[in-house]
Amino acid sequence: MSVVIETQMLIRKPVAEVFNAFIDPEITSKFWFTSSTGQLIENKSVDWYWEKYDVTTSVLVEQMINNELIQIIWGEPKTTVDFIFEKITEQETYLRIRNYDIPLEGSALIAFIIDHTAGFTTVSDGCKAYLEYGALLNLVDDKFPPFV
Template sequence: METKKLPTVECQMMIRKPVAEVFEAFIDPTITTRFWFTKSSGKLEEGKAIKWQWEMYNVSSDVFVKEIIPDKKISIEWDDPATTVDFEFTALTGNTTYVIIKNYGFLQAGDDLIQAIKDNTGGFTTVLDGLKAWLEFGIELNLVRDKFPQTKQK
């Protein structure tokens, strides 16, 4: 009997920083706001519900933190319809970390599913690119802010 593989977005990047520093960049919104969302209602903590905002687009997302394994994994549920996002961290050396972001649990079908996969693949790739620039070089590239310049921004 063949098992059906569920659609999963997967993006990855090596970051030239220790795993604890890369992990903390996703936990602590004072860091995350340098490369992803613009505002957060708090730090990620297991079992906690928070809100992330992208003020320039007047968009927000409710996030529920399902699991945190320090320096290894963060699992959240977000968006509408809700999907699961796993952030996985692997120390390659003392100063390099491999980050994999997996997004799954899509309820859409057909063209709507294809669009959701495209949007999330592009979005999480942009997040990892911004993370790399910020942590490795201290450069805030404004990638998320500039992704949709035709959208009315604040």
């Protein structure tokens, strides 16, 4: 069985701006991770940090198509994630996040699907709020305790 997790969101900003929000850690850190060792570049690895949770993950950029696709390999277990950017109008982008190549079965797979579906939904919601309204919702920080 080949499982694909997918979340999606219309973001009312030009496709280049939404694409850049995932490339540039100065922007991405406003709605997802706390910091990064650098910008996403094809065939390069970076580390992403979530300071509150004391979590770090390495991210390998497998493929990049400007303003269309960012494909990464990340996590434990390693999986593939596609960030797909579709221009709807000059001021609207449809963002889809697809997670697949998940090497799990049974209850571990179900737990992974639940966790990652919720996580990528939080990311797309935070991105929309930040890019459209400049709102820093702190969704990732506020998702799990402790709340200090």
